Amino acid sequence: GGILLGPSALGKIVYFSDLFPKRNIVTVETLAYMALFLHMFLVGLELDLTAVGRISKKAIILTISGLLFPFIVGVAFFYSLLESFDQYRIQVHNIGCGFLWAASLTVTSFPAIGRILCDLKLLNSEIGRLTMPIALISDLGSWILVIILIPFCDNPANALYVILVTIVYVVASFYLIRPFLGWMVHFTSDGNNNYSDCYLCFALVGVVLSAFTTDITGTHPIVGSFVFGLIMPNDIALVLMDRFGYFISGLLMPVFFTVAGLRVDIFKITKWSLVFVVVPLLFTVKILSFLPISLFTNIHSKDSFALGLLMTTKGIWAILVCITALDKGVFHAGDYAVTVISILLMNSIIAPTIATLYKRTNLFIKYNSRTIQEARNKTELRILVCIHSYCNVPGILKLLEISHGSRHNQLTVFALHLVDLADQPSSVLIVHDSHSPRFEETKANGAHHDYDSSETDQIVTAFNEFEKTNDNVSVQSLTTLSPFTAMHGDICSLAEDKFVALLILPFHKHTTKEQSLEEIISSFPNINQNVLDNAPCSVGIFIDRGFEVTNGSDPDYGVHEIAMVFIGGVDDCEALYYAWRMARKPGVLLTVIRLLETDSRDQRKSNELDDDCINDFRIQTSNDDFIIYEEKIVNDGEELIEALKEMENKFELFIVGRRDGLDSPITSELLDRIDYLELGIIGDLLAASDSATSSILVVQQFVNLIDNKVIEDLIGTQWLSMDRTAMNFGSRRMLMATSNTLWMYSEQKLKERHDVDEGDVDDGDGGNR
Numbered sequence: 001g002g003i004l005l006g007p008s009a010l011g012k013i014v015y016f017s018d019l020f021p022k023r024n025i026v027t028v029e030t031l032a033y034m035a036l037f038l039h040m041f042l043v044g045l046e047l048d049l050t051a052v053g054r055i056s057k058k059a060i061i062l063t064i065s066g067l068l069f070p071f072i073v074g075v076a077f078f079y080s081l082l083e084s085f086d087q088y089r090i091q092v093h094n095i096g097c098g099f100l101w102a103a104s105l106t107v108t109s110f111p112a113i114g115r116i117l118c119d120l121k122l123l124n125s126e127i128g129r130l131t132m133p134i135a136l137i138s139d140l141g142s143w144i145l146v147i148i149l150i151p152f153c154d155n156p157a158n159a160l161y162v163i164l165v166t167i168v169y170v171v172a173s174f175y176l177i178r179p180f181l182g183w184m185v186h187f188t189s190d191g192n193n194n195y196s197d198c199y200l201c202f203a204l205v206g207v208v209l210s211a212f213t214t215d216i217t218g219t220h221p222i223v224g225s226f227v228f229g230l231i232m233p234n235d236i237a238l239v240l241m242d243r244f245g246y247f248i249s250g251l252l253m254p255v256f257f258t259v260a261g262l263r264v265d266i267f268k269i270t271k272w273s274l275v276f277v278v279v280p281l282l283f284t285v286k287i288l289s290f291l292p293i294s295l296f297t298n299i300h301s302k303d304s305f306a307l308g309l310l311m312t313t314k315g316i317w318a319i320l321v322c323i324t325a326l327d328k329g330v331f332h333a334g335d336y337a338v339t340v341i342s343i344l345l346m347n348s349i350i351a352p353t354i355a356t357l358y359k360r361t362n363l364f365i366k367y368n369s370r371t372i373q374e375a376r377n378k379t380e381l382r383i384l385v386c387i388h389s390y391c392n393v394p395g396i397l398k399l400l401e402i403s404h405g406s407r408h409n410q411l412t413v414f415a416l417h418l419v420d421l422a423d424q425p426s427s428v429l430i431v432h433d434s435h436s437p438r439f440e441e442t443k444a445n446g447a448h449h450d451y452d453s454s455e456t457d458q459i460v461t462a463f464n465e466f467e468k469t470n471d472n473v474s475v476q477s478l479t480t481l482s483p484f485t486a487m488h489g490d491i492c493s494l495a496e497d498k499f500v501a502l503l504i505l506p507f508h509k510h511t512t513k514e515q516s517l518e519e520i521i522s523s524f525p526n527i528n529q530n531v532l533d534n535a536p537c538s539v540g541i542f543i544d545r546g547f548e549v550t551n552g553s554d555p556d557y558g559v560h561e562i563a564m565v566f567i568g569g570v571d572d573c574e575a576l577y578y579a580w581r582m583a584r585k586p587g588v589l590l591t592v593i594r595l596l597e598t599d600s601r602d603q604r605k606s607n608e609l610d611d612d613c614i615n616d617f618r619i620q621t622s623n624d625d626f627i628i629y630e631e632k633i634v635n636d637g638e639e640l641i642e643a644l645k646e647m648e649n650k651f652e653l654f655i656v657g658r659r660d661g662l663d664s665p666i667t668s669e670l671l672d673r674i675d676y677l678e679l680g681i682i683g684d685l686l687a688a689s690d691s692a693t694s695s696i697l698v699v700q701q702f703v704n705l706i707d708n709k710v711i712e713d714l715i716g717t718q719w720l721s722m723d724r725t726a727m728n729f730g731s732r733r734m735l736m737a738t739s740n741t742l743w744m745y746s747e748q749k750l751k752e753r754h755d756v757d758e759g760d761v762d763d764g765d766g767g768n769r
Helices: 014-019 022-046 049-054 057-084 086-091 096-106 110-119 126-154 156-188 197-217 221-230 234-262 273-290 292-296 301-310 316-327 333-357 390-403 454-469 484-497 524-534 570-582 601-620 637-647 667-673 677-688 708-715 732-768
Strands: 380-387 410-420 428-431 473-482 502-506 509-511 517-519 538-543 560-566 588-597 627-634 653-657 695-700
Touching: 022 197, 022 221, 022 234, 022 316, 049 126, 057 096, 057 126, 057 273, 096 126, 096 273, 096 316, 096 333, 110 126, 110 301, 110 333, 126 156, 126 221, 126 301, 126 316, 156 197, 156 221, 197 221, 197 234, 234 316, 273 301, 273 333, 301 333, 316 333, 380 390, 380 484, 390 410, 390 454, 390 502, 390 538, 390 570, 410 454, 410 484, 454 473, 473 484, 484 524, 502 524, 524 538, 524 677, 538 677, 560 570, 570 588, 570 601, 570 653, 570 695, 588 637, 627 637, 637 667, 637 677, 653 677, 667 677, 677 695
Parallel strands: 380 410, 380 502, 410 473, 502 538, 560 588, 560 653, 588 627, 653 695
Antiparallel strands: 428 473, 509 517, 538 695
8 A cells, every 4th residue: 555655656646746745754654663663562462482492492493594594695695686787886885785685585574474374274284383483483583683783784883782782671671670560560450450551551651661772772662662562471461462452453553564665666676677586586595494394304395395485474574674774774765665575575475375285175273182093082072974865864873873882971973964056156054053953045145045955954853863862962963055076175174173083974875775886976976085085084984774773772672783894004993993982882792803914924014003903902802792803814805805795794884994005915906896996995895795784884094194293393392272273372362361261161170070079968968867
């Protein structure tokens, strides 16, 4: 907006320049600089310096190198330009020009990076977790760089004195003023965080005095306002952020950016080629400076590339350096215009590029129970089931009933009805009220969705009845209206938002009365395959052959026989843990059949992991009469087919691992016989048999592509996440909010425990009476 109002556009019009004369700009600039001081005060309030202590030395060294290397290259590049273009030789006498020019294009904005990651919903992803700590160090390094450069470029003779005085003031602020502020707030407040307006006025006056102090010492006033924000006590800092955040960032800061844009005169640029050279150069140097992270660690090169790209994000720091250089005569109008336009171009490229690299369906929020194996010791199991049509419901409900192994554990089910709307440009997610299951037609974008809602009524009603008839079961019914081409993204996003450990998909073919498989809709295989490729949790594909809800779950009415076929690999281990969980259900007889291959000496590492999984299972179930363990030796693919054929009708349900990409000498012989890749070899062999009557569940365990331990070692902190809350690393606001939430949760738990204890005492007294 400022560029359009300035001499680059509307300012060239005589009528417009008379309407907004330049003599009135001084008043606006005063307001703009005041907004800048207050904004830097807010940045100091937001920043949590304790996060810096948790970052590893390796990350700090890599970050500093990523800051200094582009700066050195920028300085060298600037003076090489002076030799190449004659019109720039006039500036050779000012040695500080190149340093400030390089600094403006080198500094990184921690808040700007946080906003980009938050807008792209990447803040909770692995790249967000990797970027935020490094951005914090880079931002602090930018502070130090600018504090050193401004005095040297302004008055080199007194630069050392100015820097020493600034260091003394910063140390005094942390070790003298900060304890005094804490003492004053503690002894003058009522302790309920109800601060009067006097505290807020005192804070504003303190910001002005601190900024004035650093200004008279020779550095920039924003140093004082930022330091004063850092030393504010946490309790009052949160109040100040809530009171002043929108007013300063939303109303005053646009004035500062407008003033910065008013000074840009594109007609002073004599060489436009500079802009198109500077931008690719800075991107290249930044990316190259952060590539060593992928060389020294196991982090993927794509993440290192994205990290370097994000580190080129510019914010207020870069604009401030440009304005300071222009005010002190270090920059000429052409230099200022080239630098600001380069910054705008770089910032406009970063977000779309990152969004392209990390598509929505490939992003996952980190949560603890992302697989059945991780959730086996949890009291709650969260499952998302997808429904194509009502014919999927009986078998899915029976599967869920058996999955609820213990009455003392909580089962949370999210039932998602998939409805295809090919002409719908965007997806619509409908959440059904469990107390009012009747589905109502919903308008989206002003248009009615013309489809029969009676099937959705039946699905919602069936799941509500399932919730009512089972203890410790919670069900939420949803419907997604979207084209089949985008449906897998909706499924993965919902699984991510609901923090589920298992996502169950119906097989795209329905079993007929003759026990043959009949295809329902041709688009379903693509949906299942895309979900398998992009799901943020473990996935199960369920082939229903009459696995319906009956009273058989009660041990008085008989026993359900379930088989788990184990060959090896993480998918088989995941399937074993899920079958193990089912075996806790009364009336379920589990038979685990391990197929041993005679030629498996080339897979010792895999076999060791498989043995650990099997041994853990056998030790903990040794005294369970309803769990049977068997081993069978198979020598080739034909014996494997024969072994599966013998057992195909002995059990009601088979649970097998998909084992994608894990080929043994025996199963590799059968690759050419696979009809359904999403089922794997074992699942495909069981499903292809026309004489089989058993239902099948094929399980794929989620495997994180990025080693979280590597990231934890690099940034020196473990992943902290809360339900529906983004991880703002280095944010004092988030740190305090998390602490307060955990405190409130603990207080609630203590109160509930106290009430239970009192109830037990009352019961005991009643019994004595």
